[in-house]
Amino acid sequence: MSTHSKPYSGLKASLLTQHGKESIICPQLFDSNDLEVIHVSDYDTDKLGSFTRDIPRYGSQLDAARKKARVGMELSGLKLGIASEGAFDNDPYTGMFPWNYELVLLIDDIRNLEIIGFFGGQAQSASQLVSSWDELTALLSEAQFTTHQLVIRPDDEYHPECRKGIKDLESLKEAFEWATKLSKKGNVFVENDLRAHTNPTRMANILKATQDLSRKMNSLCPECEAPCFWVTERKKGLPCASCDAPSNLPLANIWSCVKCNYKKEEVIANQAKADPSKCNYCNP
Structure with missing residues (x-):
């Protein structure tokens, strides 16, 4: 896969936010993607939902991000829009600790596609x-x-x-x-307070989601050269070290294009064989 070109170099995108997210999203996408992100603030994003439960969220996490991006694009007249939306839950490992999921979305009306950056990490939510x-x-x-x-x-x-x-x-x-x-x-x-500008832990997670978005924006499909050629699936079957039977551990990554649906299987390099404790035959 190609990761050397910068398909958004020299372009402009809107970012609708009133909670300080421009301080990390704008420089990250400019430094890594040469994309100039224009901060748009002429809209009260709390109308789409607030973490203080004043107003229920507009649809799902992705729905709310899409709405924010579209409003920013309409206000700025740009064909590219960025938006960020967070969610909070218990951690996916033990269910005992607060967890923060951050999504940073790019809507690209030039290429007619969406790219989503995502990160989940520990939350500061006492x-x-x-x-x-x-x-x-x-x-x-x-x-x-x-x-x-x-x-x-x-x-x-x-x-x-x-x-x-x-x-x-x-x-x-x-x-x-x-x-x-x-x-x-x-x-x-x-x-x-879980709003981004009042919660540095959440702001750090937004940065990591933005970095994920940035990498996907610069990863080009080898067939059509659209951005966001990325891993969408992990193929199981890493051989067991004892009996060589396929285990449930990942053997290969499946890369997919969001535009032309081209797929490529890439074996995960330099992996040791699976521990027999992970094998359905040795440890049923």
Whole structure:
């Protein structure tokens, strides 16, 4: 596969965001792809959903990113649009830790295709229901306050009123007293603010998703030369070291083109044979 050309060199793309994502997405795509990304801010992206649960998200994670990209393209008049959208869940390994999935999308109306950068990693997403200032201050280390900002609500996580972007002790104390007065039972719900500009851990994950997008943009199909010739499947069957039977471990990568559907199988080089514990015959 070709990874040497830069098909977006000298072009311009819009980026619709109001949460500071331009500070990492724009320089990354310019440095790696020679793509000039124009920051568009003339639209309230919270209308498409907010992490503070004020407004439900517009469709799926990908739906929301597509909508943002299209709005940015309409406002800028450009044929290329970038958008970022995050999601939070429990980690996929143990289900015990908060996890952040970041998606950075390029819509290319010049070539009539989409390219998606993706990254999943540990999230900074602490939360707790507290009833005293001492309980709240005990949470601050886990919440990585003040490098990561906070949101406070009266009663519980579903209360319609909240204070966002709390970044110092003075504003935290003020917000806590405000929420306590409004609370019916004297409880206050505290959580990390998950908006990108208030959460450096999330911003780092957005950068990694952007780097994934960047690599895909520069990887060209050997048949049609469209960008995003990338691994879409892993073929199982790495031979067992004991009996040589195929195991469930990956043997080869399947590369696919998003434009012409050309596929290429590439054996994963320099792999040792599979441990017998992974073999269905030696360890059924």
